[in-house]
Amino acid sequence: MSRARRSDNWGFPRWGGYGGARETVQVRLCDRAGCTEPGTCPAPKSPNSPDRWMFCQDHAAEYNRGWDYFAGLTAEEAAEREAKERQTHEGFKESAHYAWAGSGDGTRSRDELRALDLLELEPDADFGAIKKSYRAKAKQVHPDLRPGDEEAAKAFQALQLAYEVLRAAEERREWKG
Numbered sequence: 001m002s003r004a005r006r007s008d009n010w011g012f013p014r015w016g017g018y019g020g021a022r023e024t025v026q027v028r029l030c031d032r033a034g035c036t037e038p039g040t041c042p043a044p045k046s047p048n049s050p051d052r053w054m055f056c057q058d059h060a061a062e063y064n065r066g067w068d069y070f071a072g073l074t075a076e077e078a079a080e081r082e083a084k085e086r087q088t089h090e091g092f093k094e095s096a097h098y099a100w101a102g103s104g105d106g107t108r109s110r111d112e113l114r115a116l117d118l119l120e121l122e123p124d125a126d127f128g129a130i131k132k133s134y135r136a137k138a139k140q141v142h143p144d145l146r147p148g149d150e151e152a153a154k155a156f157q158a159l160q161l162a163y164e165v166l167r168a169a170e171e172r173r174e175w176k177g
Contacts, residue, residue, distance in 0.1 A: 028040075031055060041059075115162035115163070116162075118158060130166050138159050141153075
């Protein structure tokens with residue numbers, strides 16, 4: 001029967017080697033020309049293609065700002081794709097109720113983003129800016145200032161709805177946090 005050999009480091013790691021037995025690690029650089037950061041974020045080269053670019057976080061964020069998932073599709077094809085993906089991903093929507101998941105980083109829903117677009121604001125606008133923009137735009141198309149103007153009335157209703165969506169979202173955030 002052979003005996004196990006005792007360790008000779010006695011709990012002092014300095015007595016051992018300094019990782020001399022480790023193999024070299026291959027690091028893929030960012031695919032953006034001139035970037036020397038590690039490329040850790042995959043990004044599709046084209047819709048429905050398995051080929052991927054590998055970007056650093058900064059260049060992946062820049063790339064994703066301009067990405068259109070529905071590029072090259074007709075409105076019907078885009079609606080069909082969206083409906084199909086909603087159908088297969090309903091579990092994630094349900095889990096959002098339990099705060100397990102959410103759309104994007106969880107700060108804004110699609111309706112909120114549409115409302116912010118209507119108010120011509122950035123997605124990270126605070127509620128003070130939302131209120132200020134809503135009041136300024138509502139004054140321009142208010143039915144009391146433009147009596148009989150149907151387009152102004154519709155625009156005012158759209159602004160009211162956008163403000164209500166954003167106000168309700170803000171109240172939910174205050175209630176949760």
